[in-house]
Amino acid sequence: MAGRTRANPLALAVLCLLYERPMHPYEMSSTLRERHKEDSIKLNYGSLYSVVESLRKRGLITARETVREGRRPERTVYAITEAGSTEMTDWLSDLLSRPAKEFTQFEAALSLMPIFGPDEVINLLETRLRSLRQQQRAHDQSNAWAPPNFPRLFLIEMEFKYALLRTEIEFVSALLDELRSGTFEGIALWRRMHELREEGRTPEAVDEVLAEEFKEELSWLSELSDTQRPEQG
Amino acid sequence: MAGRTRANPLALAVLCLLYERPMHPYEMSSTLRERHKEDSIKLNYGSLYSVVESLRKRGLITARETVREGRRPERTVYAITEAGSTEMTDWLSDLLSRPAKEFTQFEAALSLMPIFGPDEVINLLETRLRSLRQQQRAHDQSNAWAPPNFPRLFLIEMEFKYALLRTEIEFVSALLDELRSGTFEGIALWRRMHELREEGRTPEAVDEVLAEEFKEELSWLSELSDTQRPEQG
DNA sequence: TACGTAGTACTCTGAGTCGAGTAATCGGCT
DNA sequence: AGCCGATTACTCGACTCAGAGTACTACGTA
Structure with a gap:
C-alpha cells in the first residue's frame, strides 16, 4: 500500500x-x-x-x-x-x-576516491579527521542542555549517532595510517598510475606501462570478463 | 555556485x-x-x-x-x-x-521509539538484529565475486559499510541486553506509562499517577521550561 | 518614537526524484 | 516457426522537497 x-x-x-x-x-x-x-x-x-x-x-x-x-x-x-x-x-x-538500505555521502565519496592519487586522498582525509574529532569533542561537552536525571530514552538516537561517529573516526584514522605508512595494499600501483597520468600519458599508454611494472598485482584482471574491469583505478 | x-x-x-x-x-x-x-x-x-x-x-x-x-x-x-x-x-x-550531516532512517526511528512500550521495542529490535546478523554473514561470504588479488582500493567503501554494520549490531545488541535485563535507565517509568495508557487513562491522568510513583526520576522536568518538556515519553 | 532584530506562521516556485511503462532486440527452447 | 523471458535503452508524469520569500508582531533600545 x-x-x-x-x-x-x-x-x-x-x-x-x-x-x-x-x-x-x-x-x-x-x-x-x-x-x-x-x-x-x-x-x-x-x-x-x-x-x-x-x-x-x-x-x-x-x-x-x-x-x-x-x-x-x-x-x-x-x-x-x-x-x-x-x-x-x-x-x-x-x-x-527492518534495516533499510541507506546511502551516505561518504560511502559514495569513498567509492569514487580512486580518481585522486593517494597523496591527495591523504590530505583530504586528514582534514576530515580533524572535523570529525572536533564533532566528537563538541558532543562530549554538549550534554549541557540536558538537565541531570534526563531520561536516556529521549537521547538514545544521539548515542547511536555518537557510536557511528566513533566508528567513522576509527575507520578514517586506520585508513590514513595505512596510506601514510605505505602499507595500504596496492598503493604503489595506485601512486604510479597517477604519476603516469600527470605526465600526460593516454589511458592506454598508462595501462601498458602498469601491465609491465605490476604483473602480479594485475593478475586479477584476467579473472574478470572484459566489461567487468574497473578501468578507473 | x-x-x-x-x-x-x-x-x-x-x-x-x-x-x-x-x-x-x-x-x-x-x-x-x-x-x-x-x-x-x-x-x-x-x-x-x-x-x-x-x-x-x-x-x-x-x-x-x-x-x-x-x-x-x-x-x-x-x-x-x-x-x-x-x-x-x-x-x-x-x-x-568535509563530513556532511546525514540522516538515517534508523536514527529517526530511534528518536520516535518512545511511542511504543519497552516490550514491543524488544520484539522489533530482536527482529532487526536477526536481519543485521544475516547481512553480516552474507557479507562475510560474498567476497565470492571478487577474484584473488582484487585491489582493496576498489572495495574500500564496502569496508566502511561493514564497519557501520558491525557498529549497529553492537549498538542494538547492547541496547537489547539492557532492555531485557531491565537495567536500562528509566525503564520502569517507561513501562508503567504504557501500562497506564493501555488501561485507557487520559494523558493527564497518566502524568498524575507517574508524578506520584516516580518523584525522583521526574525531577528533571522542573529543570525545563514548560515548552521544553517531552510529553511523549 | 523610530529602528533593528528576533520570532511567528506560513506560501510559492522550480527543480529533483522515482517507479512504472514502452518498445525494440536477442537468445534459447520446443 | 513461434514464443518466452532477459536485456537494451530510454520516456513520462505525478509527486516531493528545499530554500527563499512574505507579512505580520513583539521587544528591546537609543
Whole structure:
C-alpha cells in the first residue's frame, strides 16, 4: 500500500506529534526543535507543510480548526485519525525491525576516491579527521542542555549517532595510517598510475606501462570478463 | 555556485565515469552495476537520465553523438567538459574532506521509539538484529565475486559499510541486553506509562499517577521550561 | 518614537526524484 | 516457426522537497 509515501520520516514524526495532541504545523516544527529531534530527522518548513498536506489527502490526519490571533496568518490545527494511528505504528515498527538500505555521502565519496592519487586522498582525509574529532569533542561537552536525571530514552538516537561517529573516526584514522605508512595494499600501483597520468600519458599508454611494472598485482584482471574491469583505478 | 545541485552523488558518479571515457547513459548504469557501485550510490533510471540532462544544461558534460543500431532507440554519447572536470574534483574533495550531516532512517526511528512500550521495542529490535546478523554473514561470504588479488582500493567503501554494520549490531545488541535485563535507565517509568495508557487513562491522568510513583526520576522536568518538556515519553 | 532584530506562521516556485511503462532486440527452447 | 523471458535503452508524469520569500508582531533600545 504505502510504497513511496513512506520515504520521508518527517511525516512519521508529524503522526507521532499528533498522536500526543492536536497541533498546527508551526508548533510541530518548534516542538521537534525543542526536543532536539532536528538532529535525527531532517526538518524544513517547505517539506513540513507539504508533508502535512499529503497526510491530510491520504486521510491520516484531519484539519480540526483554523485559528486567527490578531491579524497574524491563520493557524490550521490538525489531529490524527484512526487510519493515521495505524499507519504510524506500522511504519515505526517497520523502521525499527527492518534495516533499510541507506546511502551516505561518504560511502559514495569513498567509492569514487580512486580518481585522486593517494597523496591527495591523504590530505583530504586528514582534514576530515580533524572535523570529525572536533564533532566528537563538541558532543562530549554538549550534554549541557540536558538537565541531570534526563531520561536516556529521549537521547538514545544521539548515542547511536555518537557510536557511528566513533566508528567513522576509527575507520578514517586506520585508513590514513595505512596510506601514510605505505602499507595500504596496492598503493604503489595506485601512486604510479597517477604519476603516469600527470605526465600526460593516454589511458592506454598508462595501462601498458602498469601491465609491465605490476604483473602480479594485475593478475586479477584476467579473472574478470572484459566489461567487468574497473578501468578507473 | 553549486548550491543544491550537489545533492545527488549519482551526478558525481556520472562525471567520474565520463572522466574515464565518453559513454551513453545506459552504459553508465551498467558500468556502475558491474563495479558494484550500486551498493554505495543510489541508482535508478529515472534519476540517471534527469541527472545527465541537468549536467548537460550546466555545461559540465556535452552530447557527443547519437548512435542508432538497427531500430533500437537512439543512444546519446556524452563527454565531460573542462568545467565538468573542475566540478568533479571540487565536489569529490568536498565530500571526502568535509563530513556532511546525514540522516538515517534508523536514527529517526530511534528518536520516535518512545511511542511504543519497552516490550514491543524488544520484539522489533530482536527482529532487526536477526536481519543485521544475516547481512553480516552474507557479507562475510560474498567476497565470492571478487577474484584473488582484487585491489582493496576498489572495495574500500564496502569496508566502511561493514564497519557501520558491525557498529549497529553492537549498538542494538547492547541496547537489547539492557532492555531485557531491565537495567536500562528509566525503564520502569517507561513501562508503567504504557501500562497506564493501555488501561485507557487520559494523558493527564497518566502524568498524575507517574508524578506520584516516580518523584525522583521526574525531577528533571522542573529543570525545563514548560515548552521544553517531552510529553511523549 | 523610530529602528533593528528576533520570532511567528506560513506560501510559492522550480527543480529533483522515482517507479512504472514502452518498445525494440536477442537468445534459447520446443 | 513461434514464443518466452532477459536485456537494451530510454520516456513520462505525478509527486516531493528545499530554500527563499512574505507579512505580520513583539521587544528591546537609543
